[in-house]
Every structure is written in structure tokens, then in C-alpha cells.
Amino acid sequence: MSDDKKPLGLRGGSGTSHVKQSFSHGRSKAVVVEKKRKRVIVPGKGGAAGGVGGRPAGISDAELDRRKRALAAAAAAEGERKAREEAETKARETERAERRAERDRKEREEEERQQALRAKEEAKKKAAEAPKKAPRAEEKPAAANDPAAAQAAAQRAEAGGRAAPKRDDQKKDNKQPRQQKGGGNDRRRSGKLTINQALAGGGNRQRSLASIKRKQERQRREMMGDAGGEREKVVRDVQVPEMITVQELANRMAEKTAAVVKALMTNGIMATQNQSIDADTAELIVEEFGHKVVRVSDADVEDAINVIEDDEADLEPRAPVITIMGHVDHGKTSVLDALRKTNVVSGEAGGITQHIGAYQITTEGGTLLTFLDTPGHAAFTSMRSRGAQVTDIVVLVVAANDGVMPQTIEAIAHAKAADVPLIIAINKMDVEGADPTRVRTDLLQHEVIVEAMSGEVQDVEISALKGTGLDNLLECIALQSELLELKANPNRAASGAVIEAKLDTGRGPVATVLVEAGTLKKGDIFVVGQQWGKVRALVDDQGKTITEAGPSRPVEVLGLNGTPEAGDVLNVVASEAEAREIADYRAQAAKDKKAAAGAGTTLDQLLAKAKADENVSELPILVKADVQGSTEAIVQAMEKVGNDEVRVRVLHSGVGAITESDVTLAEASGAPIIGFNVRANAPARNAANQKGVEIRYYSIIYDLVDDVKAAASGLLSAEVKETFIGYAKIKEVFKITGVGKIGGCEITEGVARRSAGVRLLRDNVVIHEGKLKTLKRFKDEVKEAQAGQECGMAFENYEDIRADDVIEIFETEEIERKLD
Structure with a gap:
């Protein structure tokens, strides 16, 4: 800072000073700094700024008057607040005093009433005892002649009858607790109750209102004359199921559990309250206690399902339920597709219906029709059966170029079993080679006579692809539904x-x-x-x-x-x-x-089954499908795969995605997992990769059944086919050190090979079967020897050979077997 410049500072109230500032390397510098002084304002005097007459600097007269008025108003408000609080405090104290006085008054009235009751009871008791304890003759004159004794007796009677209540001022003067029955103190007035007081003052307790009410009730019954009588027992209807606990039985009878346990012990049954007893024992106990028995069964819960018989007046017409049935690839779903005017087939694998589908359509005439589309494969027989059971009309689709097939016959059987009318839809009339007459003729073999052959079953020639004949089919369905007069009550529980x-x-x-x-x-x-x-x-x-x-x-x-x-x-x-x-x-x-079905199997049956299964190979699998019907159909198909040597065992079947628990079960059992239209979730896939569990996915049941059959065929033992290739005769036996016995042979027929099997025949009896250890011509090892040649042969692990023995040479071939 230069000398010609003045230091900066606040006006009025600051000063300057010099400070020495040190730096590194011994350098220093003097610096001028400003020092600010603190402003002090003394009340009643001018401040540092020169306030006049106790007024702060810069305050006008108007502002000063306004501040004074505000201070006065605040002081007045504070005074009013304090006065209001004092008034409220006094009012609360007055109210508490009034409540306390009211409570004391009620307590005194209650005490006086109780004392009056006690005095009345004492008077009754003395009146009852007076004839028994008559005064002696020598005492009567003394009491009569002695006024002091008479007065003392009167005072005693007065004290024994009722103690006069003391006045409040007398209580305050004497400061003694109020006396109660027996001379004890009123604990409600004596502060806290200690344990010693509670133990020592047992006789000072006051009777409760409940005990007084009970006594009054007893007196009332005595006056009515039923003091010694018992209450009338309530007889209840006790529901007794097949099994019931002792405590529950006691609750239903409204009896004490201990009494029921005692009754059971009396009858020789040792049971606690938590143990169950059968219906016969419970009935015996209920009758012993005087109640009525109502036997119920666990099946009575089904009674909650009300079987309603509808009145004819409540019935309204309903839409018919039509089930489409037929053989595989005869066009069932295509017919339904044409009726619905939507593409159902495109959403199905290979045009094969995998599930039962339910659809409702409206015809051009406004008629509602409900269709069920059932799968046509033989594995879905049970699903088609359920479809026939809920249906009103069955439309049997038969291809005109294919005729009646096995699944067509099954569909006819299901329809007859359900006793529903049939309508024959002869499909694929646009295909070359269509012959509807052959279809009608084939149906005659199964007792289905169509109208064209003077029968009662309606038949319609249609083409789902071209859309021809569908109107006639809808007319036939409408006519059949009118004949059935289908009705239902919509105004009831569904x-x-x-x-x-x-x-x-x-x-x-x-x-x-x-x-x-x-x-x-x-x-x-x-x-x-x-x-x-x-x-x-x-x-x-x-x-x-x-x-x-x-x-x-x-x-x-x-x-x-x-x-x-x-x-x-x-x-x-x-x-x-x-x-x-x-x-x-x-x-x-x-x-x-x-x-029960498992328990009904006898030990002999179990042993016989175990013996029969001893030589049977099993292929365990796990099945997960998207719907319940597919799961059931796959399991039924798997049960049909196999023979006496091998079979498929479904360890677990279910609906939904493949989970980690399925992988764990498959690993423990060494089984593959079959997924039908489902996939494994992420944890299941990771677990399968770690544990080496095979998961196979399918969307068509044909492929699933074929693959399982191929896998099960691998468990079949291969068929061994034996082929004869030659004979040899032993002419001489040589014994060579270190090698053993070798037969000098001549090939009499066929050929001898080193890898072939041999049998040793002696007098046309097989005495050994095995393999050749060596086959030599002269000193060389050869692979085979032709007919007419001489060679040396030695058997593996067998040396009992003699001259003139015959060696039969043959080859074996294993042929793989497959399940049908």
C-alpha cells in the first residue's frame, strides 16, 4: 500500500494500526490495517451516532409514537390473556370441587344405603333369634329397675343397629378416617394400599355390588319357593361326524370338557381332550348326557351344492352345443374355420388340433351356435369323449376321398354312448376321387343310416375349402336343435x-x-x-x-x-x-x-408283480404340457408304448412351464424331460445345463410318440442271429510247451475264421462253446482256412480236446429290435 493513499474503512467508529507481515526467506512487510470499533448504545443517552432524548438515531416522532402504542397494546393483550387464564383455572378448580363434592355425596348415600340394608338384616336376624334366647327372669327386673342399665342397653342396640354418620365438619376436626363395618378404615380414603394392609385387613373389605345382587337373587328365589330346585336342563341336537375330538364334542353339548373326559373314563376309554373318538363312542357319550344325536357324514359338505329343479316357466331357449368329430386330416378344423370365417388352422402345428377349442358363432339368421372342436388323433380319445358328454349335436366330418377311418369309428361310438344325434358332413367334395356314396355305404356297417339311404341321420355334402354346402349344414343343425327344444334357466346359480x-x-x-x-x-x-x-x-x-x-x-x-x-x-x-x-x-x-387302492394289494400280488417286473426295463420320463387335456392324452399314449421287456414310466406329469424342481427330479431319476408346447424357465435351463438333464420340446404328438418309441426300443435286447460257416475234424493233438494243446485239424466243410465262434462236438454232443485262441497254417497265423486245408486250432481257456472231435464254426449277428 503506498503512502499517498488513505486506508479504506467505515465512517465513524474505525481506526488504523500497523501490522508486520512475515514471508519466507526472511522477508517481511509492514501493513496498515483497519480496526473497527464496536458501537455501544446506552439507554437514555445519545448513542455513538448521537441519539437525542433516549430516541434511537434516525427515528421520527411519528415512528416513536407508533412504537409506543404497539408496546402498550401488547402489554394490554398480555394482561387480558393472563386474566383469562386465571378465570379458566378458577372455573376448572370450581368444577373439580363440584364433581368431588358430588362424588362424595353419592358415596355417602351408597354407604348409608348399605348400612340401612345391614341394619335391616341384623334386625331380621335378631328377631329370628329372640324366641331362642329369652332373657332370664332375674335379669328382667334389674333392667327394668335400673335406668342406667336401660340407657346403656339402648345405646348398645343403637350402636349395633346403625352407626350414626359423622358430619363433615366433625370429620375435618377430628381428622379420623370414617369407620365401616367391623371397625376398619375406608381404604378408598387412606391412600395407597400396601401388601401388609391387604393381608392384615382381610376383614375390612366392603361387599361388592355383585355379591349384593347375588344375595338379592337368592332371596328372591327363596321367596318364590324354588331355593332347593335345579335349573331345567337344555336338551340339544348334537351333530356327530365320523371322527370328532373330545373338546369339540363337549363344546357342541355345552358341557365341561372334564365331565366328558370323566364319562369316557367311566366307560373304559382313556382319552384326552385333544384326542379323536369315533361316531359310535361319541353317540354313547351324547346320550349319557341326555342330548339328542344327529349323525352326519363328511360327504354332507356336498349338500352346499344345491341341485335345483327348474320350473318349466323359468326355462328359456338356449344355443345348441355342437361337437365337431372325425378322423385326422378330414377337415374338422377347416369346416369350423369356414363357419367362423377365421383362420384357426394357421395357429396349429401342421394343421392338427392339439386342444379342445370352444367357439360361439352367430348365423346370418341371428341364431347362436356353440361349437366344440376336438382333436382327431387316437391319443385324444378321452378328450373327444368329454366333448361328446357336454354336447347336444355331433357333426361327424368324413372325407369323401378317404372314407370311414378308425378315428371315425371311435367318434361314432362316443356319440352313441352320449346318446346325441349325429349329422354326417361329407367333406372334400372338391377333391379328385371324392365318392360320397362309398362313405354312406361304409357308414351302414356301423349302424349309421343316412337320409339318402332312407335313414334318420342327416347328411350334407360340403367343401370347407370352397365354402360350398355350409348353408345346408347350418340348416340341418338349426332343424336338429329345434327338434331337441333346448332350454335352460339363466336366472339361477351357474x-x-x-x-x-x-x-x-x-x-x-x-x-x-x-x-x-x-x-x-x-x-x-x-x-x-x-x-x-x-x-x-x-x-x-x-x-x-x-x-x-x-x-x-x-x-x-x-x-x-x-x-x-x-x-x-x-x-x-x-x-x-x-x-x-x-x-x-x-x-x-x-x-x-x-x-385304499394301494393298500388293497396283497403281499402275494406285490411279490408276483415284483417278480414279473424283474426283467422289465423301464424308460422314465417327465411330461409337462400347456393344458390338462394334452397332459392326460400324452400319459395315456406313453402307457401304451412297450411290451413284456421294456416299458415307459411317467414319473411326473403336470401343466405349465418346466421348473427347476422338475430338473432336480429328472436328474435324480436319470429321466429326460418332455415339454409339449411349453418351455423351461431360465433357472431350469441353467440347472439342466449344469446337471446334464436332457429337455426335448414338441408341438405335435406324432413326433413325441415316435421319439419315445425309438428311445424305448434302445432298451430292447438285440436279437442274435447265428450263421453256420464250416466244420473241422481233429486228426491229432499236439502238446507244445508254453502254448498248451493244439489240435491238428482238417477243414471238412465251409471255412474256418479266426474271429468266429466254435463248438466242440464229441459223439455229436456239444461239450464246449467259445472262441479260437489261434488258427495256424504251418507256422503262420492266418485269419481263415478253406475247405480241404489242414490247420492248427487252439481254444481259449479250454484244452480237453481229443482226436476225432468235430469243431463246428459259426458267426453271430445282432439285429436291433424296434417297438411296434
Whole structure:
């Protein structure tokens, strides 16, 4: 800083000073710094800025008056607040004092009332004892002649009858606790109750209002004359199931558990309250206690499903349910495709229907028709059977160029078993070689007589590809439905049949249900087979979410707790508890039935089966499919694969994606995993790669069955075919040191090979069979020797050879076998 410049600082109240500043290498420098002085304001005097008359600097008179008025207003408000708080405090104290006085008044009144009751009881007791204890004759004159004694007796009677209550001022003066019955102190006035006081003052306790009420009730019963009588016993209807615990039985009878246990012991049954007893024992105990027995069964839970008999007035027309059946590749799905005017086949592998599909269409005339499309392969026989059971009309599709085939015959049998009318649709009339007359003639062999041959079964010639004849088919269906007069009551609890069920990722268990009666609504609680649920959503065949489904309408139902079996019956129940109870009962019944079937096998049968299976090879597999019907069909097909030597055993089958637990089971059993229209999730794929488990995916059942047959054929023992190639005769036997016995032979027929098998014949009897150790001509080892040549032969591990023995030479060939 230069000398000609003044230091910067605040105006009025600052000063300067010199400070020496040191640097590195011994350098230093003087620096002028500014020092600020603190401003001090003294009340009543001018500040550093020169305030006048106690007024701060820069404050006008108006501002000063305004500040004074604000201070005065604040002081006045503070005073009012304090006065208000004091008034509220006094009011609260007054109110507390009034409540305390009121409580004391009520306590005094209660005490006086109790003392009056006690005095009355004492008077009654003395009146009752007076005749028994009459005064002696010599005492009466003394009491009568002595006024002091009479006065003392009167005072004692007065003190014994009722103690006069003390005044409040007397209590305050004496400061003694109030006396109660027995001379004890009132503990409610004496502060905290100690343990010693509680133990020592047992006689000072006051009677409770409950004890007084009980005494009054006893007195009332005595006055009514039923003091010694017992209350009338309530006889109850006790429901007794097949098994019940002792405690539950006691609760149903409203008896003490200890009394029930005692009754059981009396009858020689040692049971605790948590043990179960059978229905007969429970009935004996119930009758012993005087109650009525109502025998119930576990199957009574099924009564929650109401079997409603509909009145004719409530029935309304419903759409017919038509099932499309026929042989593989006869055009069933193509016919349905043409009727729906959508492409169903494109979504199926190879044009083969893998599942039962349910669709509803509307004709040009406005008629609703519900169609079920069942697979045509022989493995899906059971699925077609379920389709026939829920249907009203069966449309049997037969190809005009192919005629009646095995699956066609099965479809006819299913339709006859279900007792439903048939309509024959002769398809592929546009194909070269179509012969509808041959189809009609072949149907005669199976007792199906069409109208063209003077029968009652309708037949229509159609072409699904060209779209011809479909109108006639719809007319036949409408005519047949009119003859059937199909009706149902939509205004009742719904019931239906499960067409198909699957485990969908993201939606959980999904069941395709065909509603048969009533209306299924969103929010309904239902039970289906061994599963139950609440309708979370309803999806129609077009993929749209709907709120309700009437009779003959197929819908997908979401909200199940598990995957039901295809063909199970769905019933709507009143509550979730009923649904869960019915499902649990059915699951337990199925489990007991399975266990009983296993337990019914005798030991001899088990041993015979084990002996029969001793030489049978098994191919274990795991099956996972997308829907329940496919799983069932695959398992049935696997059971048919095999013979007496080999068979396929399905370790586990289920619906849904392949999981890590499936891989673990497959690894433990050495089995491959078969996935039908499903895939393994990421953890399952990683586990399969680590553990070396084979996972195979299929979308067509033909390929699956063929591959499993090929794998099972590998377990068959190969067929051994033996081919004769020559004979040799031993002329002389030579013994060579270090080698053993060698036969000098002559090939009499065929050829002798080193790798062939040989048999040693002595007098036309086989005494040894094995392999050649050596085959020599002169000193050289050769591979074969021709007829007429001489050679030397030695057997492996056998030396008992003699002259004139015959050696038979043959070759074996293994032929692989395959399952049919």
C-alpha cells in the first residue's frame, strides 16, 4: 500500500494500526490495517451516532409514537390473556370441587344405603333369634329397675343397629378416617394400599355390588319357593361326524370338557381332550348326557351344492352345443374355420388340433351356435369323449376321398354312448376321387343310416375349402336343435363343465368352461373338482372381457386356486368357506381312495408283480404340457408304448412351464424331460445345463410318440442271429510247451475264421462253446482256412480236446429290435 493513499474503512467508529507481515526467506512487510470499533448504545443517552432524548438515531416522532402504542397494546393483550387464564383455572378448580363434592355425596348415600340394608338384616336376624334366647327372669327386673342399665342397653342396640354418620365438619376436626363395618378404615380414603394392609385387613373389605345382587337373587328365589330346585336342563341336537375330538364334542353339548373326559373314563376309554373318538363312542357319550344325536357324514359338505329343479316357466331357449368329430386330416378344423370365417388352422402345428377349442358363432339368421372342436388323433380319445358328454349335436366330418377311418369309428361310438344325434358332413367334395356314396355305404356297417339311404341321420355334402354346402349344414343343425327344444334357466346359480384347463404365465390357472345352466358372473365363488376359486375375470372366445356368461356360452375363467381336470363340473356356491370345505373334502377323498387302492394289494400280488417286473426295463420320463387335456392324452399314449421287456414310466406329469424342481427330479431319476408346447424357465435351463438333464420340446404328438418309441426300443435286447460257416475234424493233438494243446485239424466243410465262434462236438454232443485262441497254417497265423486245408486250432481257456472231435464254426449277428 503506498503512502499517498488513505486506508479504506467505515465512517465513524474505525481506526488504523500497523501490522508486520512475515514471508519466507526472511522477508517481511509492514501493513496498515483497519480496526473497527464496536458501537455501544446506552439507554437514555445519545448513542455513538448521537441519539437525542433516549430516541434511537434516525427515528421520527411519528415512528416513536407508533412504537409506543404497539408496546402498550401488547402489554394490554398480555394482561387480558393472563386474566383469562386465571378465570379458566378458577372455573376448572370450581368444577373439580363440584364433581368431588358430588362424588362424595353419592358415596355417602351408597354407604348409608348399605348400612340401612345391614341394619335391616341384623334386625331380621335378631328377631329370628329372640324366641331362642329369652332373657332370664332375674335379669328382667334389674333392667327394668335400673335406668342406667336401660340407657346403656339402648345405646348398645343403637350402636349395633346403625352407626350414626359423622358430619363433615366433625370429620375435618377430628381428622379420623370414617369407620365401616367391623371397625376398619375406608381404604378408598387412606391412600395407597400396601401388601401388609391387604393381608392384615382381610376383614375390612366392603361387599361388592355383585355379591349384593347375588344375595338379592337368592332371596328372591327363596321367596318364590324354588331355593332347593335345579335349573331345567337344555336338551340339544348334537351333530356327530365320523371322527370328532373330545373338546369339540363337549363344546357342541355345552358341557365341561372334564365331565366328558370323566364319562369316557367311566366307560373304559382313556382319552384326552385333544384326542379323536369315533361316531359310535361319541353317540354313547351324547346320550349319557341326555342330548339328542344327529349323525352326519363328511360327504354332507356336498349338500352346499344345491341341485335345483327348474320350473318349466323359468326355462328359456338356449344355443345348441355342437361337437365337431372325425378322423385326422378330414377337415374338422377347416369346416369350423369356414363357419367362423377365421383362420384357426394357421395357429396349429401342421394343421392338427392339439386342444379342445370352444367357439360361439352367430348365423346370418341371428341364431347362436356353440361349437366344440376336438382333436382327431387316437391319443385324444378321452378328450373327444368329454366333448361328446357336454354336447347336444355331433357333426361327424368324413372325407369323401378317404372314407370311414378308425378315428371315425371311435367318434361314432362316443356319440352313441352320449346318446346325441349325429349329422354326417361329407367333406372334400372338391377333391379328385371324392365318392360320397362309398362313405354312406361304409357308414351302414356301423349302424349309421343316412337320409339318402332312407335313414334318420342327416347328411350334407360340403367343401370347407370352397365354402360350398355350409348353408345346408347350418340348416340341418338349426332343424336338429329345434327338434331337441333346448332350454335352460339363466336366472339361477351357474353350473358348467370344464372343457380344458391350463396354467398361463401371468394369469395363473385358467379353465375353459362351458356354462350349462344359470349365469356365471364376475365375483361368483365356485368349486370345480378338487379346486375352488372366485371369478376374477371372464374372457370369451374372441378375447374380450365380459361380466357374465349365460347358458351354452364358452368362457375362460380366471381366479382358480389350482388347475382342475378337464371334464370336472363347476358349481357356484354361497360362500368361500363352503367352497374351500368342499374342495378339501374332495381332495382328501381322492387321496384316501388312492391309498385304499394301494393298500388293497396283497403281499402275494406285490411279490408276483415284483417278480414279473424283474426283467422289465423301464424308460422314465417327465411330461409337462400347456393344458390338462394334452397332459392326460400324452400319459395315456406313453402307457401304451412297450411290451413284456421294456416299458415307459411317467414319473411326473403336470401343466405349465418346466421348473427347476422338475430338473432336480429328472436328474435324480436319470429321466429326460418332455415339454409339449411349453418351455423351461431360465433357472431350469441353467440347472439342466449344469446337471446334464436332457429337455426335448414338441408341438405335435406324432413326433413325441415316435421319439419315445425309438428311445424305448434302445432298451430292447438285440436279437442274435447265428450263421453256420464250416466244420473241422481233429486228426491229432499236439502238446507244445508254453502254448498248451493244439489240435491238428482238417477243414471238412465251409471255412474256418479266426474271429468266429466254435463248438466242440464229441459223439455229436456239444461239450464246449467259445472262441479260437489261434488258427495256424504251418507256422503262420492266418485269419481263415478253406475247405480241404489242414490247420492248427487252439481254444481259449479250454484244452480237453481229443482226436476225432468235430469243431463246428459259426458267426453271430445282432439285429436291433424296434417297438411296434
